Amino acid sequence: MSFLVLHARLITVPAGTDDPGYIDDGWMLVGDDGRIAALGAGTPPVGTVADETLDVDGAFVAPGFVSSHSHLFTSGLRGLGVADTLYGWCDSMLGSTAHMSADQLYWSTLHGSLDFLSNGVTTAYNFTDPLQAWESMVDGKRTGTAGLRGLEYHWRQAEGTRDAGIRFVDAAGMDVTAGTPDEVFERFAAEVAHTRTFDPDFALGSSIMGQVQWSPHPEAAEFEVEAMRRFGVTNQAHFLESPEAVEHQQSKFALYRDAGALELGLVFGHFIQTTPDIIERSVAGGAAMSWQPASNGRLASGVALVPEMLEMGMRVGVGLDDQACTDVSDPWQNMRMGIYMQRARTKDPLSMMPERMLRLHTLGGAEIMGVADRVGSLEVGKFADFVVVDPRRPDVGPLWHPVRSYVLAMSPRNLKAVYVGGRLVNADGVSTNPLAAEASAKLHELPAALVPLRGHPH
Known part of the structure; x- marks a missing residue:
């Protein structure tokens, strides 16, 4: 399924330069194969269509x-x-x-x-x-x-x-x-x-x-x-x-x-x-x-x-x-x-x-x-692995230097969504994985299982 992201504060981190690749109002198109098909500033070219559209309304979109x-x-x-x-x-x-x-x-x-x-x-x-x-x-x-x-x-x-x-x-x-x-x-x-x-x-x-x-x-x-x-x-x-x-x-x-x-x-x-x-x-x-x-x-x-x-x-x-x-x-x-x-x-x-x-x-x-040909930045041909981070929830104030604010003022509390290959895997801290609840339950069984075997670790 193709996927179009609109009105994003894009941070692309492109290869071959120290420039963080910031676009104040950008868009990104994800193809059916889960890879980035195109991206740019402003609005997409006329005729750009996708099965699903996500308007992030000024939130950061950055590499996972x-x-x-x-x-x-x-x-x-x-x-x-x-x-x-x-x-x-x-x-x-x-x-x-x-x-x-x-x-x-x-x-x-x-x-x-x-x-x-x-x-x-x-x-x-x-x-x-x-x-x-x-x-x-x-x-x-x-x-x-x-x-x-x-x-x-x-x-x-x-x-x-x-x-x-x-x-x-x-x-x-x-x-x-x-x-x-x-x-x-x-x-x-x-x-x-x-x-x-x-x-x-x-x-x-x-x-x-x-x-x-x-x-x-x-x-x-x-x-x-x-x-x-x-x-x-x-x-x-x-x-x-x-x-x-x-x-x-x-x-x-x-x-x-x-x-x-x-x-x-x-x-x-x-x-x-x-x-x-x-x-x-x-x-x-x-x-x-x-x-x-x-x-x-x-x-x-x-x-x-x-x-x-x-x-x-x-x-x-x-x-x-x-x-x-x-x-x-x-x-x-x-x-x-x-x-x-x-x-x-x-x-x-x-x-x-x-x-x-x-x-x-x-x-x-x-x-x-050794995997930079596939992940690590938002570039055409790479997997569409990205985060949606909203600087207004909670509000951090004016973004004088957006990329610096992204690093210094953001945290998981601002993280609204995580995508892998253009597929939503976590929304507001809640996993979409069908095994998530069972994994949590199994993890909480560990103390009762391990303490009788080795004692309580320090």
């Missing part, structure tokens, strides 16, 4: 947000590990998922995906909970001997993302300490193959959850690089995140560098406890990074040197991380926290401007995920 680093299975674990940094928080949060069944992870992932959509996030890079259960870190290290769960544990998480209707890149850990090399690659191949049976308009790609930071295996980086080449997948690694055991963390950079991962476009998630040499080598090698401002603040991880990295030519995207370490999956909060953190650190307001922050949380995220 892209989260380039997410863990959607954590939606039922908010508020845990509040007194801890990364490793202790993981003990609390992942120590709970260690007792969850594949079906419980399905509903948690589905709920988390719908939660993202309800706040305007239409595409997510999603780390699934690995098959190898979490084990505590000691001095930044782990043994890699935890038990291994069956493939269904990953498959059900991927299915939860699919059934929510969010677009996603599915990331799975290789767990290289579990099994022979042949078994490791066969297991990962089965995870990738399952996701590749999904509709490619929604399952945008497969990826590796890079585990070198966590793995004691001396050849973990080589395994991941071989999988990138063999299966044609990307790789994003949690790296240099926590303020503990920093020297040990930094020593592992050489493993990725020497294995050739940088040249294959490795993405570093968080990338906070860096050195000038690590940044320089990463940029020279072609690596990118994903920045999670709200998560980094919640876990007391620190502030990544994002303006400096951008100045050096590093590709950067922004992620919301997960509900268990941001609590509210609010992309506007995430943008503002990013702006404020960088300005407070540099004492320079130009170090992070609203227009740049918006680009990083939309097109920038899509670029480092």
Whole structure:
């Protein structure tokens, strides 16, 4: 069904320019295929017709947000590990998922995906909970001997993302300490193959959850690089995140560098406890990074040197991380926290401007995920994934600089509708997904199911 949007404050975030692409009174035509067929200023050309017309009457219409680093299975674990940094928080949060069944992870992932959509996030890079259960870190290290769960544990998480209707890149850990090399690659191949049976308009790609930071295996980086080449997948690694055991963390950079991962476009998630040499080598090698401002603040991880990295030519995207370490999956909060953190650190307001922050949380995220040809901006040929945001409900006053007000003054309270492929998926915070009520009910059963198994997490 074709769809025509009228009288919109369009923010298009076009590729190839720093201009946010603002049109004060614009229109957008969505074709039967769910892609943007045309857009422009003023009124559509004579003869433009559609099956349905939406007059947004001066509301913002902007790209759906892209989260380039997410863990959607954590939606039922908010508020845990509040007194801890990364490793202790993981003990609390992942120590709970260690007792969850594949079906419980399905509903948690589905709920988390719908939660993202309800706040305007239409595409997510999603780390699934690995098959190898979490084990505590000691001095930044782990043994890699935890038990291994069956493939269904990953498959059900991927299915939860699919059934929510969010677009996603599915990331799975290789767990290289579990099994022979042949078994490791066969297991990962089965995870990738399952996701590749999904509709490619929604399952945008497969990826590796890079585990070198966590793995004691001396050849973990080589395994991941071989999988990138063999299966044609990307790789994003949690790296240099926590303020503990920093020297040990930094020593592992050489493993990725020497294995050739940088040249294959490795993405570093968080990338906070860096050195000038690590940044320089990463940029020279072609690596990118994903920045999670709200998560980094919640876990007391620190502030990544994002303006400096951008100045050096590093590709950067922004992620919301997960509900268990941001609590509210609010992309506007995430943008503002990013702006404020960088300005407070540099004492320079130009170090992070609203227009740049918006680009990083939309097109920038899509670029480092390798999906910018399909999502991340409102351009002809891309999927019509967009949000309708009304600055008058509640009223924020005059829009002296509309794009800056969109970033600095909007929030989910102004979000009136979310569309994926021109199809309404959420209206005023209410999901149109027929599984939404069941997902909510299943999620609220988790405490009663998990506390007898592991006790009450902190």
